Amino acid sequence: MLGLDHRLFMWVVDKCTLILTEGDSAKALAKLERLQEEELVEKPFQRKQMKIRFPEHGRSGRSVVTINNLEFGFGDKVLFNKANLTIERGEKLAIIGPNGCGKSTLPKLIMDLEKPRGGEVLLGEHNVLPNYFEQNQVEALHLNKTVLETVVEAAEDWRSDDIKGLLGRCNFKADMLDRKVSLLSGGEKARLAFCKFMLKPSSLLVLDEPTNHLDIPSKEMLEIVNRVVEVKDCNLQDYAGDYNYYLEKNLDARMRELEREAELEEKAPKIKAKSKMSKAEKEALKKQKRQAFQQAKQKSKGTNNSKRWN
Structure with a gap:
């Protein structure tokens, strides 16, 4: 990422x-287990808890x-x-x-x-x-x-x-x-x-x-x-x-982060995702992220220019 x-x-x-853990609350897990027993949903991959x-x-x-x-x-x-x-x-x-x-x-x-x-x-x-x-x-x-x-x-x-x-x-x-x-x-x-x-x-x-x-x-x-x-x-x-x-504070790092996230999203359809988003919706989301980044970049540039002339 x-x-x-x-x-x-x-x-x-x-x-x-x-404590390094990833998962839902006990109530949500119990509900999910009931659905799985009734074969209404597939059992997703779940990272096991590791207590350190x-x-x-x-x-x-x-x-x-x-x-x-x-x-x-x-x-x-x-x-x-x-x-x-x-x-x-x-x-x-x-x-x-x-x-x-x-x-x-x-x-x-x-x-x-x-x-x-x-x-x-x-x-x-x-x-x-x-x-x-x-x-x-x-x-x-x-x-x-x-x-x-x-x-x-x-x-x-x-x-x-x-x-x-x-x-x-x-x-x-x-x-x-x-x-x-x-x-x-x-x-x-x-x-x-x-x-x-x-x-x-x-x-x-x-x-x-x-x-x-x-x-x-x-x-x-x-x-x-x-x-x-x-x-x-x-x-x-x-x-x-x-x-x-x-x-x-670091525009270059933000750009690398967004580029990597976009790259991962392009690969995501090859793996069965939890989300039901269509390909068009994912493309729209990527476009929104890129636009948000450009806006942040322009805002930062404008702030730096204003400081230069003040």
């Missing part, structure tokens, strides 16, 4: 409970991450040049930008897996416990171990019932616990890797491309954040608001 290729998310956690809880960790200090005049690159390629950023307790950031700009390098610098050429990257001094879910986390799983063995090995001082409860919250049923990792699907392996990630007490969560790992729609993840940082021109452009605020 986004023109940007990859996204990195960082949660500075105050209360370590995140992290162990108790205590409250961190206000300052969590401080980046001062960061300089970093690989060979002649410069990724960051005098970049600055501060992250405080309770913030939920989305780091966005095109491929190769340094989004996946930034968490490695925060986790001290890479060293800056200049400047500094500092973690807060009071109870900042970082937890990093990197891109290749799934590849680190041992294929010959079972689902249960994988989590038990990583758990410290966890009771058996608690481990099974964690696996259950990640949608692993009892009959899957003795299944070898090699027999799991890609999505199941990703959820198993995330189970291991959830075992560690944390106050700073850093997730590299979580939409790929957990099959959660990008737009749904972006609705969670309250701050957007764009990696651009070897620096960090800070937007002190949610993703909609970022789009309001």
Whole structure:
């Protein structure tokens, strides 16, 4: 749904409970189930609920991450040049930008897996416990171990019932616990890797491309954040608001968003959609969106011109 290729998310956690879910209310679901039993409607695809809880960790200090005049690159390629950023307790950031700009390098610098050429990257001094879910986390799983063995090995001082409860919250049923990792699907392996990630007490969560790992729609993840940082021109452009605020302030990003949505709508008729809209209605909707974008663009241009002459 986004023109940007990859996204990195960082949660500075105050209360370590995140619930990622998609679905209707209990009453609506009960009504739908009755209709399905009477074969009046087809059963749609429904994303299962995944409840995410992290162990108790205590409250961190206000300052969590401080980046001062960061300089970093690989060979002649410069990724960051005098970049600055501060992250405080309770913030939920989305780091966005095109491929190769340094989004996946930034968490490695925060986790001290890479060293800056200049400047500094500092973690807060009071109870900042970082937890990093990197891109290749799934590849680190041992294929010959079972689902249960994988989590038990990583758990410290966890009771058996608690481990099974964690696996259950990640949608692993009892009959899957003795299944070898090699027999799991890609999505199941990703959820198993995330189970291991959830075992560690944390106050700073850093997730590299979580939409790929957990099959959660990008737009749904972006609705969670309250701050957007764009990696651009070897620096960090800070937007002190949610993703909609970022789009309001960035015409290029709005254009990419609308182009991607139009592209998805063109592909939608190939898949059985929930909506009964005709092709003509969908084309009209796309036209309305494009007109709305052009109007917003002209309004923004007019505002900038008026400021220039005032």
